[in-house]
Amino acid sequence: MEKKLYTPFELFGCEVGKGWRPLVEPIYNRIQELNEQGAGIEITQIKEKWGELCIYLSGYTEELEKMIKQAEEKSIHICETCGKPGERVISRFSWIYTRCPECIKEEKIKVGGTVDEYQKKLREAGEME
Ligand SMILES: [Zn+2]
Missing domain, CATH: 3.30.300 (GMP Synthetase; Chain A, domain 3)
Incomplete structure (x- = not known):
């Protein structure tokens, strides 16, 4: 079969x-x-x-x-849950979500930072070497 x-x-x-x-x-x-x-x-x-x-x-x-x-x-600029403008955020458990501020609150996502901030930090670290 x-x-x-x-x-x-x-x-x-x-x-x-x-x-x-x-x-x-x-x-x-x-x-x-x-x-x-x-x-x-x-x-x-x-x-x-x-x-x-x-x-x-x-x-x-x-x-x-x-x-x-x-x-x-x-x-990456649209909330996956509701379709409103959103941003990529990193949770404290290192999961990445694209959400608007309301859905972050609603879904109780513990945000550690945004992906943009994180990438900026990486670039800055690279420039210091
Ligand atoms: Zn949303």
Whole structure:
């Protein structure tokens, strides 16, 4: 018997918060349009990684690559939970979240700092050497 290997997308669906759905939808719709023309592109995974949206496909067109890159770049300024403007923050347990101030409070995220602050510190440390 042949076993089908399921992609994480088939198993878990869209693994990101609803705040990012508006970023995902145009890409999803475009893939469906392309597939109606026989492109056969599958979404393999949609997830959050270090506070950033990540979309993986079984195949890419130049247009899709560009759309995905733009959505991923936008995601680090949009609250994953509610879609309001947000910022990447690091929790005390070193998890990175992209959230607005209200959702940080609501979800009781213990913020240790923002990613921007952290990156600035790293750059400064590098300059001192
Ligand atoms: Zn929010």
